[in-house]
Amino acid sequence: MTDGHRWGHGADGLSLADGGRSRFVRAMAVVTLALGLLASFGVGGGAAQEVDTSVGTQESGPRDSGPATIEVHLAVCAAGYAGNDFYADCHGNGVPDVGVALQSAAGVDLSDITEVVTSPGPGVAAVGELPAGEYTVTIDIPGDNNTFESYCAQGDETFVPVTPEDDKTATFTLGAGQLVVCDFYVIPADQGQPDGTARIDLDVLACPVGQGYDSDAVDADGFATGCTEAVVDVGFTLTDQGGNERTARSDAAGAVSFGDLPPGTYRLVSEVPGEFAREYPFCTVDGDIYQNGFDSTETATFADLTTEQITCDWYIVPEDLRGASASLTVHLGVCPVGYDGENAFADCHDEGIADQEFFIEGADGETRTATTSLPATPGPGVARFGELLGGDYSLFGGPPGDFVDIRVGCTVDATDARLDISVADGRAALTIDDGQAVTCDWYAIPEDQSGLVPTAVSTQPALTVTTLPSTGAGVHGEPGAGSGPGWPGWSLMLAGLAASLVVLMRVAEQARNARWAERVIRC
Structure with missing residues (x-):
């Protein structure tokens, strides 16, 4: 069984069209192309550097010094498995809490217990800091009704021969500094099923x-x-x-x-x-x-x-033996927009919604979550927290609270007695005793947004107005007489008009430049 496969271990082109393009654009394209060609040949910037695109791994290849490590992956196949792809079919069925013994002729005698680190995934046991030499790995699983297959490889997937390959014991040679991973697969015997049973x-x-x-x-x-x-x-x-x-x-x-x-x-x-x-x-x-x-x-x-x-x-x-378990059930109902009635149970309780997350946080900071479902229609959305210890809790969640108000009321199931709670910032604070079953009716009231008018925001730039200083002259130069300017007033007015004309010409030139830049970009 040395077949590793069995075990499972165009740039877009640039087209330059001539129609409607300016000489400037064609010139820039030629310059860009020339620079690209020069860069590819390493001209002007020293020799071209080759980029290493390889992906690093824990073991890029065998090491020739230092301590070595053996890692065992243990998985179980279906009873009577007769396939030829153990990795794909069995590797995710990890077996935890199985002893793995490691021995060598040099006197090494170590062991570890498998643990399923990732599910689905194998049971993993590892022994490190090992000297080079010949090692024997033994899996502590009865072999009476089981068969086994094993496969070992270095970290770079170089095959490591093992003897035998079909037992719960495998012997192989470990080199200095090597990381060797051995996959062991347990195949329970198919006992068959007689007819009529x-x-x-x-x-x-x-x-x-x-x-x-x-x-x-x-x-x-x-x-x-x-x-x-x-x-x-x-x-x-x-x-x-x-x-x-x-x-x-x-x-x-x-x-x-x-x-x-x-x-x-x-x-x-x-x-x-x-x-x-x-x-x-x-x-x-x-x-x-x-x-x-x-x-x-x-x-x-x-x-x-x-x-x-x-x-x-x-x-x-x-069972959690720290105390009698309690529970909290949330009934979620949605009221009409802007609801201000006095009987939320009658008006809102049956308007339940599903797929709303609620959270409960204990005094120790641990947070659990539950999602509402609709067991009956009409009826509330129901979320349940079970196996709770007695203590102080904070309940929150449901529809987003930006534009939603809430009303909350809680009762003890056994007596229907109202439970004292406080509600602030979208959270209900309550105390649950050991073994107590509590139900909280949680009513979400959407706020009435109909009166809100959005404020328009101008996207035009502000205009700056320059006011010329007054000369104090009236008609024909007489102070305060009539409404027409005298000669000093006419001269200042003409100067202001000339300055305004210059500004307008500059604005027009900038507008032409902007339109020309836009044409270049489109081209």
Whole structure:
């Protein structure tokens, strides 16, 4: 298996037309072209410099000195995988929390635990500061029902031979200063499915603590997006209608399988203690949703199976043991423009809108977000924050607040008692007790903008008016007599007219120049 590919590791032209172009434009084009040709041959600026366009990587090539590093990438393929592109088909299915042992003939004995750094992505373990020599890497995964493939390469993707290539153990030679990455792929055995029997497969996954994961607020897609950590070594018991039990435990990828099931009804339960976690299975059969009858005892029932092939994502949500969890539900309604009525519930509550983000910020500064949906029409937009600790919170969001006023009222669900809150700057401040469920009605009132008139802004330049000084002379030079200028007045007037004519001629010349520049640009 030395095929690296299997593993996955015009300028626009310038056309010069003659019609309508001035000699000046053609001359400038010729000069520009000449300068470009001179620059390309390195004339006038020394020898032309070659530009390095290569993209740097962590390892541009093998180093010949210093300590070396071995990095292991661990991923699982589909059961019975028989493809030939392990990187594309399996590399994103990382396996966390698996021990990786590293040994050498020189006495090196080190280990690390895989961690899924990026999802999707492999489980990664790394050991550095290694001397050159021969090393053996061993993956701590049972080989009874699994097969393995491995491939190693330097940081520059130069192939590194390993022996063997199809086991959970691989031996290779590490050079001084090298970074060698080894991809290990686990292929679970395909147990097959006899005719006339059913099969149940589980992927067991953990959700983050205190992030509001429950089936009332989050759908299957929401769980799939936020709950990606495989849960290893969890026991499950499957009981048939005759009381016969079968047990299995989740493997390194969180997978559990019960195959070769005769027709009948089955009940499935995990060993996860109910007081410390809640469980949410989402099952499909042949791509369609399968209703498994999951009940309050956290037992899934699969009724009247014949030959169904059932696949379940089994989500485990750990309880936050820091205190009884509380919740806050937001009901968003939009009132008419400029609303000033007294019964917002009757007038606005059913005018809900979806896809509006709300945020809740705790006293510790942690902020969570929820987006409104429309469970019913007419009805409010609903956003829910679950798994809250008791404490002080600030609630904000909804429609943008630049031209929107808000009214907010909150009640305790159990008693319908009004909760004391304060509203300022588009935020509602409230205190929630441990275990308390609170609902806040949030009414958005758009402001009436109809009376606003935009102010026109002139784009014309201001005119400067120059006033000539008065001579104090009236008609025929007599002070204050009549309205016509005398000779001194006529001379000053003529001088002013001459100056104005000069200014007008300059303005006209500038206008011609501007029009000529515009023609040159268009050409």
